[in-house]
Amino acid sequence: MNTLGDYQIRRSTRAKRARIIVTAEKIEVVAPLRMPEKQIRQFVAAKQAWLESAKNKVQKHVESIVRLSPLEYTEGALIPYQGEYYVLALKVSQERKILISFEQGFVVSVPESFSKLTSEDLNVRIQQAFIHWMMQMAAQQSRHYIERYAALYHLHPRSIVIKTQKSRWGSCGIHNDINLNWLLILAPAAVLEYVVIHELCHIQERNHSAAFWLLVAKHCPDYKSSRQWLKQHGASLMLGL
């Protein structure tokens, strides 16, 4: 393998002419065995515009599938919560189940008996405990916003349900039952606040008309930046914890 600038050259007996492979990790030029390096350099130079656009596409794709969650729930892992990342600390406890506490960061107390579990199983247990905890926080925070904005708007939902939804952040049914996606608790607080207001406003306006957005803006003047955040990070957020 040969490095030239910011790409690598790989000689191939089967290559009849040069080609470029762009991946998230590297740029590779596959070239015939006897192709002079000067010619390879010229080939790459001629492909500069194409290369830039290919790099951008790969970059965008990588960004779009970035997970917010850690690969493993181990000591020092970063846990997303309300738009920030917090360090995870693990400690052994005499309790019978996993307990999560949150102050400057997350402290997860793991029962001593869990030391018999494989690291994979333990990882799943901690992940499930986090999902449970986050759903509770999402419910608490949503209730808080609903109470505040129901009073301000004089709009009152019949029920509020926090659940796992694969493709939406919230909904408001014809009988004013509001559903909210718990994953919003991982987003900045303003985003959950906006989604609550959005669904609440559907009690009055059942569409996305200008009147609807005017109503949203009444108590959420900055709603556009929350929409923008969801547009930008929504795919990652949907991947969950």
Ligand SMILES: [Zn+2]
């Ligand atoms: Zn809507």
